Amino acid sequence: MTSETTLTSAVATSDPAANPDLATGINLQGLTKTFSLGRKSVQALAEVNLGTKRDSFISLLGPSGCGKSTILRIIAGLETPSTGEVLVNGMSAKEIQRAHEIGIAFQDSALLPWRTIEHNIRLPLEVAGIKADPKLISDLIDLVGLSGFEKAKPAQLSGGMRQRASIARCLAVQPTLMLLDEPFGALDDMTRQRMNLELQRIWTERPATTLMVTHGISEAVFLSDVVAVMSPRPGKIDQVVPIDLPRPRTPDLQRAPEFHAYVDQLSEILFGSHGGVDPHGEVSDGEVDAAEEQSA
Numbered sequence: 001m002t003s004e005t006t007l008t009s010a011v012a013t014s015d016p017a018a019n020p021d022l023a024t025g026i027n028l029q030g031l032t033k034t035f036s037l038g039r040k041s042v043q044a045l046a047e048v049n050l051g052t053k054r055d056s057f058i059s060l061l062g063p064s065g066c067g068k069s070t071i072l073r074i075i076a077g078l079e080t081p082s083t084g085e086v087l088v089n090g091m092s093a094k095e096i097q098r099a100h101e102i103g104i105a106f107q108d109s110a111l112l113p114w115r116t117i118e119h120n121i122r123l124p125l126e127v128a129g130i131k132a133d134p135k136l137i138s139d140l141i142d143l144v145g146l147s148g149f150e151k152a153k154p155a156q157l158s159g160g161m162r163q164r165a166s167i168a169r170c171l172a173v174q175p176t177l178m179l180l181d182e183p184f185g186a187l188d189d190m191t192r193q194r195m196n197l198e199l200q201r202i203w204t205e206r207p208a209t210t211l212m213v214t215h216g217i218s219e220a221v222f223l224s225d226v227v228a229v230m231s232p233r234p235g236k237i238d239q240v241v242p243i244d245l246p247r248p249r250t251p252d253l254q255r256a257p258e259f260h261a262y263v264d265q266l267s268e269i270l271f272g273s274h275g276g277v278d279p280h281g282e283v284s285d286g287e288v289d290a291a292e293e294q295s296a
């Protein structure tokens with residue numbers, strides 16, 4: 001498999017050192033991560049080099065355990081890399097954290113059950129010690145289509161509505177960096193498709209440098225400017241594939257041949273010509289790398 005270095009449509013690069021103009025958003029250089037597990041160690045990331053342009057949307061695809069979430073957590077400042085450097089929008093992870101410019105959403109909406117939707121969405125501002133502007137909060141509730149549910153508790157909402165609340169919470173700090181870890185992974189197909197449309201709309205209205213971890217190949221093609229495919233653990237960027245499809249992307253686009261061509265191309269990179277994708281374009285867990293943990 002050949003490794004593409006610089007993209008034709010110039011949105012991202014797997015050699016940010018040589019292409020700094022393609023690394024004004026996410027800029028990862030020489031990133032490695034080894035976890036200690038008792039007397040053993042697990043090398044999660046081999047050497048990750050990746051750059052994206054500011055305000056672009058990149059998805060990370062790869063077999064289970066290849067280190068996608070580890071990259072996201074390092075960018076968020078929740079893990080420290082063993083070696084390497086991370087810059088986002090020209091700032092270190094610490095600086096961007098201090099500036100309260102990161103919005104994160106996970107698969108589990110992680111809303112506080114005793115707080116109303118409105119109060120959950122305000123939470124990051126409270127944590128940051130920023131006074132919540134009531135108009136900002138009501139605009140966000142509107143943006144994610146939850147008007148009328150301000151006073152509801154999370155248990156009174158559907159799974160899709162809870163994820164929408166979690167996206168609104170992620171936007172409360174008006175982030176310049178959005179990190180999404182399988183945000184719709186727990187939702188049924190129909191809801192997930194609707195959420196993808198909404199996420200695209202929200203991201204278009206409020207652009208931010210965005211990285212999404214997903215197992216959904218179609219979802220990655222639908223939402224992204226570029227998709228980075230990782231190799232099995234210890235993970236590194238195998239290929240970066242620019243998604244040159246017009247925006248706004250509509251549900252019809254998912255039936256278009258050019259859309260399917262991207263899905264096929266990414267499946268081929270992930271699994272080779274014999275496929276291995278389920279009918280929904282999910283990367284299957286059966287493809288988990290068999291690499292053994294190394295003894296420390």
Ligand SMILES: Nc1ncnc2c1ncn2[C@@H]1O[C@H](COP(=O)(O)OP(=O)(O)OP(=O)(O)O)[C@@H](O)[C@H]1O
Binds near residue numbers: 042
């Ligand atoms: N805190 C930790 N301590 C020890 N090992 C860890 C830790 N976090 C992750 N790992 C290991 O690092 C590797 C990469 O994990 P990571 O969660 O980043 O993979 P992933 O690609 O996001 O997986 P999935 O697609 O299954 O969610 C795995 O082998 C995992 O067991």
